[in-house]
Amino acid sequence: MKKxxxxxxxxxxxxxxxxxxxEEYKTERFxxxxxxxxxxxxTAKDIRHIDFEIIRKYLPELNLPNRIYEFWAYYLKxxxxxxxxxxxxxxxxxxKKLGKNRTE
Numbered sequence: 001m002k003k004x005x006x007x008x009x010x011x012x013x014x015x016x017x018x019x020x021x022x023e024e025y026k027t028e029r030f031x032x033x034x035x036x037x038x039x040x041x042x043t044a045k046d047i048r049h050i051d052f053e054i055i056r057k058y059l060p061e062l063n064l065p066n067r068i069y070e071f072w073a074y075y076l077k078x079x080x081x082x083x084x085x086x087x088x089x090x091x092x093x094x095x096k097k098l099g100k101n102r103t104e
Contacts, residue, residue: 005031008049014041036062039072052076 002010004025014037024030035058038046056076059069072078 004034006051006054008034010034011038011042011046014038014046032058032062036064040064040068 002012002022002025004010005028008031010025015034020030025034035050035055038050039055039062055072056078059072059076059078062069064072
């Protein structure tokens with residue numbers, strides 16, 4: 001079985017729509033991407049292989065849907081915010097501004 005950084009087994013079903021070389025599986029870049037995929041689309045079977053301290057460490061850096069991030073932040077009792085901001089709120093503000101400018 002192919003494994004990532006931290007020797008976490010790779011669920012091929014979660015990555016089948018992307019092309020990664022097996023040697024990339026041990027990189028931090030792949031691991032962050034794969035962790036986001038597991039937290040967003042994975043099952044309990046996928047998550048059970050990942051230590052919660054690893055999730056806690058990487059969570060603020062992951063590109064996750066807001067509801068997924070909020071669930072894990074609540075579950076792991078993480079109080080600090082996301083490293084890269086809240087894309088849902090930014091998108092909402094841009095949409096409001098664009099809508100406002102169109103009517104003026």
